[in-house]
Structure formats: C-alpha cells, structure tokens
Amino acid sequence: MSTAATLSSRPETVVRSVRSWKTxxxxxxxxxxxxxxxxxxxxSAEVTFRLTDExxxxxxxxxxxxxxxxxWAAGILLALAAAHSAxxxxxxxxxxGWLIAVFAVIFVLAFLTWAVGSARTTNVALYGLLAGSVTLAVPLIFGSLSGVLCERSGIVNIAIEGQLLFGAFAAAVAGSLSGSAFVGLLAAMVAGVLVSLVLAVFSIKYIVNQVIVGVVLNVLVSGLTGFLFSTVLSKDGAKWNSPPRLPNLRIPxxxxxxxxxPILFDQSIIGYLMYxxxxAVWFGLFRTRWGLRTRAVGEHPKAADTLGVNVNRTRFLNVLxxxxxxxxxxxFFTLVSVSGFGRDMTAGQGYIALAALILxxxxPIGAFFAAxxxxxxxxxxxxxSLLGTPVPNQFLAMLPYLVTIFAVAGVVGKSRAPAASGIPYVKG
Structure with a gap:
C-alpha cells in the first residue's frame, strides 16, 4: 500500500485546545x-499614604x-484588563502572568483607597502595613518551604499544621526551662523533625496513605499539645510557659x-533565617546535585532508581x-509573636501554607511571594479594623481563605504538582 493510501486510510485527528474561562x-x-x-x-475624600516614619x-x-x-481610573483599567484576558x-x-499581577495590584490599591477613604481616619502608614504583612507571613513561608521539600521529593505534607504547632510548643517549653530563646529555637526544629519522622515512617516504610497520615498527625499534635497545655503549662506558667523573646536585630x-x-533589615533572627x-532551598533544588536527585524522585522515581538514586532514602531525608x-x-509564634504558648495557636496556618505552596x-520563590x-x-x-472602615471584620477575616480557595481551584493559573507526589515507591 502506498504512503498516500496509508495516510488516507487513517482517521483524521482533530486537535482542539482546551480553553479555561475561569480567569x-x-x-x-x-x-x-x-x-x-x-x-x-x-x-469624596483625600487619602494619605505615609511611606516612612516621621x-x-x-x-x-x-x-x-x-x-x-x-x-474610576482603577475600574476602567480593570475592565480593560478583563476584556483583554477574555x-x-x-x-x-x-x-x-504579568497581566494578573498588574490586575491584582490595581485592585488592591483601589480597595485600600476606598476603604481608607471611608474610614474615620483617612491616613494610613503604608510602610507599617507592608512590614506587618511580612511579619505575619514568616510562619507561612517556613511552612510552604517545608511543603516544597516534601512534595518535590514525592511526599504530600498535610502535616505542616502539626509541625508548626509542635514547634511552637517545644520552643515555649524549652525556652522557658533553659531561659534561652536560642535553645527554644533548636527545640522547635527537633520537634518538627519528630513529627516528620512519624510521617516518613508511615508513608514511606509502611506505605500508608500520605494524606491520611498528615491529617492524623495534625489531630494528634493538636490533642497532645492541648492536653499538656491544660495540665502542665497552665498550672505553672512561670516555669513552663514563659519563654524569652527573640529581639529584633536592626542593621544600621x-x-x-x-x-x-524596616521590612528587610529590622527583623528577628527567625526573620533573617527566613530569607x-x-x-538556600531554591539554590539547593535547582543548582545542586541533591536538588536534581530530589526533583527526579518526585517526578519519575523509577528512572531515578535506575540511575542509582536511593529513592526512599532521599524522600526520608527530605521529609526530616x-x-x-x-x-x-x-x-516564631512563641519566641517572636507572643511570649507563650496557647492552645491551637497556629489557627490553621499550616493549611494556608499548603495553599501558598500550590499558588x-x-x-520556593513562588511560595515566598504567595505567602x-x-x-x-x-x-x-x-x-x-483599627481605622474604622465600613468593611465588616468578618469579611476581612475571610480574605486569606478566599485566596486559598482561588489558589487551590487554579483560578489564577493552572498548577501542576510533581508527577509522583503522593505516590509511594516500591522497589522492583
């Protein structure tokens, strides 16, 4: 049969591009x-944004x-941007991506101008708003980096909430008993490793569903720290729950x-460690042999194993x-934010860190900006709320979670997780 006849006998292949109208x-x-x-x-008011302290x-x-x-300028520009995206x-x-970023900046500026213009005080310290935002994002950034390390190697880390909470608890107790905030910081790292150890053993060695293990660990840590808080820390707070605070280190x-x-160079030691x-995680993942192996076991563990990479050991060490x-x-919660541990004080920020990871x-760089x-x-x-705007506090409290829903739903862009994320690897 001739080539032309062969081609003509084949069914016509129709390629259609999938269009998503969500954005x-x-x-x-x-x-x-x-x-x-x-x-x-x-x-009809003038709004003053103060860029620096007097x-x-x-x-x-x-x-x-x-x-x-x-x-009006923002409304017209946003309408044009929406029409262009359509x-x-x-x-x-x-x-x-730049179109979505510009759209977000214009919308936030318009919202701030409207909200402050409607408030009792039409004067806001923009530098303080930005500095406070970075401070509140510190635990989210650490949590999202934890998720990056795990998922890049193929392990879904739902236990970020438990790691943050147990780290806060250990920092408070160790810092109180030793009188040293740095001992508390070291204890927090050890506590996070202990939670990760349980996650790694059950999900890698015993091949238990990773999502279930993470959820169980969050509930376990919440119950354990809550029990110890009510039975030990609350009864003798001066001994068990009075850790010293890490001071800000201002760089002249x-x-x-x-x-x-003030945002970058007036931070606590944890703030500088965040940067x-x-x-370090970005450089390690994309510029070192360790990072290449980590991404390989997260994308195609069988191929990595064929090339001599110990898949499960790499995953185990990365989870720790x-x-x-x-x-x-x-x-950060007990050594910087407040001087003491409170029941469930992380308040679900581990789950928001997971959303920042997806967004x-x-x-690591993307997770940093998302956080x-x-x-x-x-x-x-x-x-x-301090300025006395007409926006209900309940609506403002919903904002992080609304962004979380949009991030997970992929409204701001399609995200693809590592191919082997959540899939256990059994050699042979």
Missing part, C-alpha cells in the same frame, strides 16, 4: 465590583490620592532605607529536613 470570568467579576463599589460608591533618618513625602479619581482566551492564547544604615529598610531558607524548616516557623507552583499575599490579607484585616 477571565473572575477578572470580569472583580472589574464589575470595582466599578460599582470603588468608582460609583467611592467617598522619625526615620531618611523620609519620603506622603502620597495623597483623591479617592474618586483612583476609583480576548486572549477566545483565541486560545495563554493569559500572561540598611534599616534606614525608605519603605523596604536564608528561601534562597522539611520538619526542621517547619519547626523554625513554629518557633507558588511548588517553587506574602496571605500575610498581607491577614494584616489588612487588623489595619482596616
């Missing part, structure tokens, strides 16, 4: 909200915005840089390392 629909809804609320419903060595002039102008989707083209000159100086951890990283995030597309988004949403709730 254009979401952007369109937000653009309509901006036009109705931020443009039509904006107050006592700072270097000061910047305040930014004064007229709320109606910002509302046009790209109709043509089967990918919506660029650098901390005086406007806006970013080091993000850089992830526990130490999450433990540092847990220490960041299993990349900052959640920290900003949390801090915005506190700042706006």
């Amino acid at each position: 254009p629909i979401l952007l369109g809804v937000l653009a309509v909200i901006a036009l109705l609320v931020f443009a039509l419903g904006t107050p 006592s700072a060595a270097v000061t910047l002039p305040n930014v004064v915005l007229w709320a109606p102008l910002v509302g 046009f790209l989707t109709s043509r089967g083209l990918r919506i660029p 000159f650098l901390a005086d840089i406007p806006v970013i100086g 080091v951890a993000v850089a 390392l992830a526990g130490a990283v999450a433990g540092m995030g847990g220490a 960041g597309r299993w990349n 900052l988004v959640f920290g900003f949403a949390t801090n915005l709730q506190y700042v706006l």
Whole structure:
C-alpha cells in the first residue's frame, strides 16, 4: 500500500485546545465590583499614604490620592484588563502572568483607597502595613518551604499544621526551662523533625496513605499539645510557659532605607533565617546535585532508581529536613509573636501554607511571594479594623481563605504538582 493510501486510510485527528474561562470570568467579576463599589460608591475624600516614619533618618513625602479619581481610573483599567484576558482566551492564547499581577495590584490599591477613604481616619502608614504583612507571613513561608521539600521529593505534607504547632510548643517549653530563646529555637526544629519522622515512617516504610497520615498527625499534635497545655503549662506558667523573646536585630544604615529598610533589615533572627531558607532551598533544588536527585524522585522515581538514586532514602531525608524548616516557623509564634504558648495557636496556618505552596507552583520563590499575599490579607484585616472602615471584620477575616480557595481551584493559573507526589515507591 502506498504512503498516500496509508495516510488516507487513517482517521483524521482533530486537535482542539482546551480553553479555561475561569480567569477571565473572575477578572470580569472583580472589574464589575470595582466599578460599582470603588468608582460609583467611592467617598469624596483625600487619602494619605505615609511611606516612612516621621522619625526615620531618611523620609519620603506622603502620597495623597483623591479617592474618586483612583476609583474610576482603577475600574476602567480593570475592565480593560478583563476584556483583554477574555480576548486572549477566545483565541486560545495563554493569559500572561504579568497581566494578573498588574490586575491584582490595581485592585488592591483601589480597595485600600476606598476603604481608607471611608474610614474615620483617612491616613494610613503604608510602610507599617507592608512590614506587618511580612511579619505575619514568616510562619507561612517556613511552612510552604517545608511543603516544597516534601512534595518535590514525592511526599504530600498535610502535616505542616502539626509541625508548626509542635514547634511552637517545644520552643515555649524549652525556652522557658533553659531561659534561652536560642535553645527554644533548636527545640522547635527537633520537634518538627519528630513529627516528620512519624510521617516518613508511615508513608514511606509502611506505605500508608500520605494524606491520611498528615491529617492524623495534625489531630494528634493538636490533642497532645492541648492536653499538656491544660495540665502542665497552665498550672505553672512561670516555669513552663514563659519563654524569652527573640529581639529584633536592626542593621544600621540598611534599616534606614525608605519603605523596604524596616521590612528587610529590622527583623528577628527567625526573620533573617527566613530569607536564608528561601534562597538556600531554591539554590539547593535547582543548582545542586541533591536538588536534581530530589526533583527526579518526585517526578519519575523509577528512572531515578535506575540511575542509582536511593529513592526512599532521599524522600526520608527530605521529609526530616522539611520538619526542621517547619519547626523554625513554629518557633516564631512563641519566641517572636507572643511570649507563650496557647492552645491551637497556629489557627490553621499550616493549611494556608499548603495553599501558598500550590499558588507558588511548588517553587520556593513562588511560595515566598504567595505567602506574602496571605500575610498581607491577614494584616489588612487588623489595619482596616483599627481605622474604622465600613468593611465588616468578618469579611476581612475571610480574605486569606478566599485566596486559598482561588489558589487551590487554579483560578489564577493552572498548577501542576510533581508527577509522583503522593505516590509511594516500591522497589522492583
């Protein structure tokens, strides 16, 4: 049979591109909200954003915005961006990430201007809002890095909540008994490793469902720390639950840089370790042999095994390392945020860290910025409630979880987890 006849006898293959309208629909809804609320419903007021503290060595002039102008300009720009995203989707083209990022920045600016303009006080310290957002994001960043280390090697880490909580508990107890915050930090890392050890043994050695093990560990740690808190820590808080705090280490000159100086160079030791951890995990994953092997066992463990990589040992060690990283995030609660442990004080932030991991597309840098988004949403709730805005506190408290839903649902872009994530490996 001739080649032409062979080709003509084959059924015609029709290739159709799959178009997702989730992002254009979401952007369109937000653009309509901006036009109705931020443009039509904006107050006729001037809003002042203070970029630096008046006592700072270097000061910047305040930014004064007229709320109606910002509302209408933002509404029009957002509508154009939504229309452009719909046009790209109709043509089967990918919506660029910068468009979503610019859309988010404009929407947040318009929301801030409208909310502050409607408040009792139309003056807000923007530098304080940003600095507080970074502070609140610290445990989320450590938790998301823990998830990156686990899932990049093929283990689903639902136990981030338990690692953070047990790290906070160990830091409080060890810091109180020793009188040293650094001993408490070390104890928190050990506590995180212990939780990870249980996760690794059951999920890797005994091949128990990883999601179930993680959920059980979260419940176990919550019950255990709650029991010890009520029976031991509460009865003698001076001995068991009075850890010293880690002071902020201000770097001269650098901390005086406007806006970013107080955020980057006026942190506790845990804050500086956060920056080091993000850089180290990124460099390790994408620039070292260890990182290549880790990504290999997370994507194709059988091929990695064929090349001589011990898959389960690599996974085991990475899960333990992830526990130490999450433990540092847990220490933040009792050594930096407050001087003492409280029952379930992590308040589900381990699950938000998991969402930041997904939103960041299993990349340390992406997870870092995603965690900052959640920290900003949390801090915005506190700042706006103090200013006396008309926005209900219940709605503001929902913001981190709404972002979590959008991240997990893939509205802001399709995310692909490592191919072997959650799949146990049995040699042979």
